Amino acid sequence: DSGVTQTPKHLITATGQRVTLRCSPRSGDLSVYWYQQSLDQGLQFLIQYYNGEERAKGNILERFSAQQFPDLHSELNLSSLELGDSALYFCASSVDPLQVTNEQFFGPGTRLTVL
Amino acid sequence: LAKTTQPISMDSYEGQEVNITCSHNNIATNDYITWYQQFPSQGPRFIIQGYKTKVTNEVASLFIPADRKSSTLSLPRVSLSDTAVYYCLVGFSASKIIFGSGTRLSIRP
Numbered sequence: 001d002s003g004v005t006q007t008p009k010h011l012i013t014a015t016g017q018r019v020t021l022r023c024s025p026r027s028g029d030l031s032v033y034w035y036q037q038s039l040d041q042g043l044q045f046l047i048q049y050y051n052g053e054e055r056a057k058g059n060i061l062e063r064f065s066a067q068q069f070p071d072l073h074s075e076l077n078l079s080s081l082e083l084g085d086s087a088l089y090f091c092a093s094s095v096d097p098l099q100v101t102n103e104q105f106f107g108p109g110t111r112l113t114v115l
Numbered sequence: 116l117a118k119t120t121q122p123i124s125m126d127s128y129e130g131q132e133v134n135i136t137c138s139h140n141n142i143a144t145n146d147y148i149t150w151y152q153q154f155p156s157q158g159p160r161f162i163i164q165g166y167k168t169k170v171t172n173e174v175a176s177l178f179i180p181a182d183r184k185s186s187t188l189s190l191p192r193v194s195l196s197d198t199a200v201y202y203c204l205v206g207f208s209a210s211k212i213i214f215g216s217g218t219r220l221s222i223r224p
Contacts, residue, residue, distance in 0.1 A: 002158065002160075004158075035214075041216075042202075042214055042215055042216040042217060043159065043202075043214035045213065045214070088156065090158045090159075092158065102147055102149035102161075102164055102204060102206050102207075102208070102212045103149070103164065104159075104212075105161075106157075106158025106159050106160065107158055108157065108158060109156070109158055111156070
């Protein structure tokens, strides 16, 4: 157990809909990362937040957005969903992204299925 | 950001030592080398990190030559439960790493 929690575990929805994925980082971690992993694909970095502020952006679509709240939990919003958005979405956290360590702690993921 | 190259897949047998090599020719002076392990439908898990020479922990060893342009993850006496995807990354902080496609390791009885 990494200490990172994600809800829901599974989500099934239809094309055109909007969903929200939630992540709670490990206690004490200030940075949150979101990744997308499609079937048999590598991890695609989407976005990073540090202490409430956006820190880095990866291959995140304009239909997707995220935020980190004062209590440090984060939400990833996916709108106008398409079949191709079906994937595992992982959240990860790290202590301090400026520390010399590449260690991120990953949550169990949310499996999104768009029908 | 330094790009890494590693084999797409590898096969081995239980009880064998497995070595997975990663190439990172344009590694920067302040970059560290890190390996993650990912089981199906689970998030990746940090295995080991090093800067130069050799690092060993309870699950693996990491060998880094003097020029640091490559590294080798060594898994001693693998078991079926070591079947997973292994990612090699380089970077100097948790926000400066990129996951590639990884090496899919299959262990057979």
